Amino acid sequence: MEKEVATFGGGCFWCLEAVFEETRGVLDVVNGYAGGEIKNPTYEQVCSGATGHAEVVQIMFDPKIISYEALLKIFWLIHDPTTLNRQGNDIGTQYRSVIFYHSEEQKEKAESSIKTFSSKFINPIVTELKPLKTFYTAEAYHQDYFRNNPNQGYCTFVVSPKVQHFKHVYQELVK
Numbered sequence: 001m002e003k004e005v006a007t008f009g010g011g012c013f014w015c016l017e018a019v020f021e022e023t024r025g026v027l028d029v030v031n032g033y034a035g036g037e038i039k040n041p042t043y044e045q046v047c048s049g050a051t052g053h054a055e056v057v058q059i060m061f062d063p064k065i066i067s068y069e070a071l072l073k074i075f076w077l078i079h080d081p082t083t084l085n086r087q088g089n090d091i092g093t094q095y096r097s098v099i100f101y102h103s104e105e106q107k108e109k110a111e112s113s114i115k116t117f118s119s120k121f122i123n124p125i126v127t128e129l130k131p132l133k134t135f136y137t138a139e140a141y142h143q144d145y146f147r148n149n150p151n152q153g154y155c156t157f158v159v160s161p162k163v164q165h166f167k168h169v170y171q172e173l174v175k
Helices: 013-020 042-049 066-078 106-120 154-171
Strands: 004-010 027-032 052-063 097-101 129-131 133-139
Touching: 004 013, 004 066, 013 052, 013 066, 013 129, 013 154, 042 052, 052 097, 052 106, 066 106, 097 106, 106 129
Parallel strands: 097 129
Antiparallel strands: 004 052, 004 097, 027 052, 027 133
């Protein structure tokens, strides 16, 4: 089986992970950190905003089942790419909208997607587009967070509505 990797940041990684885990063709989703200079950062360090890292998800997917472009389409749906360093009440550079590409082909597809989706938003897209240098896996308690903690307050009021919205809008992409 062929496997590719995509890495996105769009606010709290729990939200992105929960949606992409429900996506057909996605084999695995890992929460982590990328884009900063500190090696092996902890959640507490990243939350301080001083590391330069963003909370991200690394998505392993089968391109024969779902395309990188379709993953980007979901990415635009489940966060606000027009707010700089913020998603709702989550504020700081660690919550920035960012696409870390793994190849020149992904870079070109992301650039095209940004152009396509720019017309869908009132405000300009502020999503960063950068090559992935290093990905650090987040602590174990962050993995499968929504699945393991569906009744936790943040999950109930923030994560669950995003998952439901995705399932409603992109029914054909749901597992």
